[in-house]
Amino acid sequence: MFTIGCHLSSAKGYLKMAKDAVSIDGNTFQFFTRNPRGGKAKAIDPADVAAFHEYANEHGITTFLAHAPYTMNPAAAKPETRQFAIELLTDDLMRMENTPGQLYNMHPGCHVGQGTEKGIELIADALNQVMTPDQTTTVLLETMAGKGSEVGGRFEELAAIIERVDQADKMGVCLDTCHVWEGGYDIVGNLDGVLEEFDRIVGLDRLRAIHLNDSKNPLAAHKDRHEAIGEGHIGFEALAAVTNHPALRDLPFFLETPQDNLDGWAAEIAALRAAHQEG
Structure with missing residues (x-):
């Protein structure tokens, strides 16, 4: 089943x-766990969760993706910023257990001048402080565009973090098409080669979700600017090929394209469904 x-x-x-997802022919969705710039999370209503489970079962929604706020930086140089990230991660993962077995995505972090190796060490240490053997949530590290001091712009960096996490069996990766393209991975001209490289370095078994976005910028721009499907430098055909690739087609796909309303996403979903080949 094509999950988008x-x-x-x-x-x-x-x-x-x-x-809202069902209204635009979606069968999954993504959301921020709290304001993307940080802040207190809204209290979870048990009645809402129960009603969601009933509705989701009726409409074939089995998976969703919760996204950590952008301000969360477990690789921060400032102790107070890093402690905030650890507290936020702890709270988010506790809240995720209200909806067991789901996915939680995070930008790995920025080393802010400490160097990539130090950033990797700090991110893994933070995850080791908050992840537990009994959690049901899978934590995903997002592939990044490699701007500034971001960690995660190369597959090797994601693999290095995961290797250092004690609960590595509960770790995965979310591949963002805009990010990897701007990070220098040519998913337009050599999708097979990019996936072979990912498999060799991280392992395709770690790949659990796809952020499907076009890019305002050319290959290796390292800027992270999303564009609507088919209106950027990646293009519709290449993105449709991502959804049809045998190694990816059964993963959930999440649009983060710059649309002003649900109608824009509905049109993108319809076009991608028409181009998707079940198999």
Whole structure:
């Protein structure tokens, strides 16, 4: 089954997000766990969670992706910033257990002048402080565009973090098409080669979700600017090929394209569904 959805507002709860997803022919969705710039998370309503589970079962929604806020930086040089990230991670992973067995995505972090190796060490240490053997949530590290001091712009960096995490069996990767393209991985001209490299370095078994986005910038721009499907430098055909690739086609796909309303995402989902080949 082709699983595709978009990034929705969590302001009105899980049930509303599920209904919004279904209204645009989606069967999954993504949301921020709290304000993307940080702050306190909205309290979880058990009645909303129960209603969501009932509705999701009726409409074939089995997976969703929760996204950590952008301000969370477990690789920070400042102790207070790093401690904030650890506290936020702890709270988010506890909250995720209200909906067991789901996916939690995070930008690995920025080393802010400490160097990539130090950043990798700090990110893994933070994850070791917060992840537990009994958690049901899979934590995903997102592939990054490699701007500034971002960690995760190369597959080797993601692999190095995962190798240092005690609960590595609960770790995975979310591949962002815009990010890897701007990071220098040619998914337009050599998708097979990029996936072979990912498999050799990280392992395709670690790949659990795809952020499907076009890019405003050319290959290796290292800027992280998303574009609507088919309107950027990656293009519709290459993105449709991502959804049809045998190694990727059964993963959940999440649109983070710059749309002003649900209608824009509905059009993108319809076009991608028409180009998707079940098999």
